[in-house]
Amino acid sequence: MDGLHVEGITKSYGSTTVVDNVSFQAPQGKILGLLGPNGAGKTTILRMIMGITAPDRGRVVFQQGSNQTQGVPFSSVGYLPEERGLYKEAKVLRILLFLAGLKDVPPAEARKRALQWLRKFGLEDCANKKVEQLSKGMAQKVQFIAAVLHKPKFVVLDEPFSGLDPVSQDLFKAEIRALASSGAAVLLSSHQMNIVEELCDEIFLINKGKEVVKGNLQSIKERYGSFRVDLLCSAEQALRFDSGLVEGWEKLDDSRFRCILREGVQPVQFMQSLPADLALRELTISRPSLHDIFVQVAQGGAQHAERLEDR
Amino acid sequence: MRNAWKIASWEVLRNLTNKQFIFGLVITPLIMALFIVVPVFLERMNQPSEITYYVVDELGAADTLKELLPTHVVLVEAEPGSDLRELVLSKKGAGYFLLQESFVTTGQLELFYNDSNSQAVSSLRQALTALLQQLRLAGSGVSPEELALLTASAQVQQVPLKEEAQPQTMHLVVSSVFTGLVYFLVFTSGTMLMQSAVQEKRDRMAEVVLSSISPRELMQGKIVGHFLLGLIQLGFWLALGLPFAVRFLEFPILEALRAVNLPVILAFGLGGYLLFSALFVGLGATMEDLQSAGNAQSIVIMLPMLAFLFLGPVISNPNGSIAVFASLFPLTSSAIMMLRSGFTAVPLWQQLLSAALLLITAFITMRASAKIFRVGMLMYGKNATPKEVWKWLRYRES
Numbered sequence: 001m002d003g004l005h006v007e008g009i010t011k012s013y014g015s016t017t018v019v020d021n022v023s024f025q026a027p028q029g030k031i032l033g034l035l036g037p038n039g040a041g042k043t044t045i046l047r048m049i050m051g052i053t054a055p056d057r058g059r060v061v062f063q064q065g066s067n068q069t070q071g072v073p074f075s076s077v078g079y080l081p082e083e084r085g086l087y088k089e090a091k092v093l094r095i096l097l098f099l100a101g102l103k104d105v106p107p108a109e110a111r112k113r114a115l116q117w118l119r120k121f122g123l124e125d126c127a128n129k130k131v132e133q134l135s136k137g138m139a140q141k142v143q144f145i146a147a148v149l150h151k152p153k154f155v156v157l158d159e160p161f162s163g164l165d166p167v168s169q170d171l172f173k174a175e176i177r178a179l180a181s182s183g184a185a186v187l188l189s190s191h192q193m194n195i196v197e198e199l200c201d202e203i204f205l206i207n208k209g210k211e212v213v214k215g216n217l218q219s220i221k222e223r224y225g226s227f228r229v230d231l232l233c234s235a236e237q238a239l240r241f242d243s244g245l246v247e248g249w250e251k252l253d254d255s256r257f258r259c260i261l262r263e264g265v266q267p268v269q270f271m272q273s274l275p276a277d278l279a280l281r282e283l284t285i286s287r288p289s290l291h292d293i294f295v296q297v298a299q300g301g302a303q304h305a306e307r308l309e310d311r
Numbered sequence: 312m313r314n315a316w317k318i319a320s321w322e323v324l325r326n327l328t329n330k331q332f333i334f335g336l337v338i339t340p341l342i343m344a345l346f347i348v349v350p351v352f353l354e355r356m357n358q359p360s361e362i363t364y365y366v367v368d369e370l371g372a373a374d375t376l377k378e379l380l381p382t383h384v385v386l387v388e389a390e391p392g393s394d395l396r397e398l399v400l401s402k403k404g405a406g407y408f409l410l411q412e413s414f415v416t417t418g419q420l421e422l423f424y425n426d427s428n429s430q431a432v433s434s435l436r437q438a439l440t441a442l443l444q445q446l447r448l449a450g451s452g453v454s455p456e457e458l459a460l461l462t463a464s465a466q467v468q469q470v471p472l473k474e475e476a477q478p479q480t481m482h483l484v485v486s487s488v489f490t491g492l493v494y495f496l497v498f499t500s501g502t503m504l505m506q507s508a509v510q511e512k513r514d515r516m517a518e519v520v521l522s523s524i525s526p527r528e529l530m531q532g533k534i535v536g537h538f539l540l541g542l543i544q545l546g547f548w549l550a551l552g553l554p555f556a557v558r559f560l561e562f563p564i565l566e567a568l569r570a571v572n573l574p575v576i577l578a579f580g581l582g583g584y585l586l587f588s589a590l591f592v593g594l595g596a597t598m599e600d601l602q603s604a605g606n607a608q609s610i611v612i613m614l615p616m617l618a619f620l621f622l623g624p625v626i627s628n629p630n631g632s633i634a635v636f637a638s639l640f641p642l643t644s645s646a647i648m649m650l651r652s653g654f655t656a657v658p659l660w661q662q663l664l665s666a667a668l669l670l671i672t673a674f675i676t677m678r679a680s681a682k683i684f685r686v687g688m689l690m691y692g693k694n695a696t697p698k699e700v701w702k703w704l705r706y707r708e709s
Contacts, residue, residue: 014702047689050521050522052518052521052522052526052689053689074522074523074524077522077523079518079519079522081515081518081519081522083515083518083691084515085513085514085515085516086514086515086516087325087510087514087516088514089329090325098317098321099519099520099523101317102314102317102520102523102524103523143519146519147519156522
């Protein structure tokens, strides 16, 4: 498969293991969402992929046809880091040309593309402005341009939407989709779950340096998106449910219970199985969103996620 | 190395189009010129104006005394019995005194002064001493010529045994100025390099740049770039300063420049730059901003100043053991060796040993700095502690 292969990378600082045996793939033409709570190890993973730091174990391989390289070649990477900035006193076009030059884009070609991109983002008037004169959103667009100007085969976008207004967000979304359909492997890291759900083909969720959930977003939804039932009733009654339809019960408080329907069980099936004499005070059947899965992982930690995984 | 060049040319271009840099480029020689011109000007302004002393002459020696005094110290004879105090105060004289017989016998004289001018008093004292000697010898038949012979001070002329050891004041001055200029550049370039690393972090550009090139290339590029900037500054100042110096300073500066040991100055200037740039670029990577430098960081910033401690001993005894030590010790050797080369013929073995030590130290520092740099450049929000830096130094390199 063309694209990025991360194979069992591990990184420790002193006695703390920041990234623990993580493997995933980012195929070209797809958008992979790298998710995880703050401090989960995302930035460290990104830096290891980029070759900025070296993993203690494992390796990062980039495949292009029959050509396989250890690590991603500098000229193939586009990187929009979470910690954002540009040389404040330098002019926009000059920075873009400098960064494109570092990626070996010929100056004339770089200039042409830079102007095209600036026009696309409505920034053609800013080409000779200094960065310090730009608004935050404008600077972010310039940085996005810098990340993709050299037509990278692998793009890493760390929180690309933070601080953007809805119109610019839509613009970015369209451009990110266009990048993927032009054949680039896109690795998107974000906390904005709605956007991730909207954009990503695949998800990789980590917590405390360990892989928690990964795979195709649709299949994750099918796997973890089994219907969730919240009930408000008395304890003895809750225990009388048909255990063939539901997973184990979870007691939220004295009268509140939660269960997950077994795979393939439809809500109607479950409701038909309810005892007629059930003193039901409340019943909610819902499907966990990516947001829910993320929050569960972040709050419950890896153990909870492992339980999800085991099911 | 190609990527390092890209960084170097970016650093050069970025600075050359930066108002602050241009300002510094122009303003520094102006300030230096100011430091040279203003004292000269002040000295001229300070030309002694006429100072008047009144004297009541009972010895008939006033005319002799007048001849012994410099022209700006004027002696006016007053009538005996007049109110000298009133006279001095009303005419704004500097003071008055009486030339009496007791002066010849005791050598003592009271100077009543209105305005104490130490220069004038010292001229007066010299003239009175000479007068006293003449008056006392007048009776003994010694002629003024014999007196001059008797009171002449010894004159010592220094003759060097080897021709190249000949110290010529002019050469010393030019050599020292040149050394100072080169060292000043080493220091300012180092500081700018440090700022550039800090700025890279502050502007959050380090990560983007490091996704295109290796930390080593970034560091090399910065070092080379600021070296070129230093050369540009030096060239600019020389182009500006030399014609000025030739025109306004009254010695043949071009000839003196030829006498300066240029190879030694350039070699040790470069060596010093390599060492201190490596030190400063690594230091910059450990800092969040220049204002919040910690104690350990401040000490490192001061290291190039260490050479100044040795200036006195080296100048007074350029071949003494302190001078030899300071020109071998890598942290001071670049400045001291450049300076010494202007004062004396430094033995070849010292030059070679010193250069070797300096290069080895620069190389080790460069290696250590590269390790600090690659971790430090990606650390945001705080200054690194010495403990952390020590930990970085022990990380294995990928």
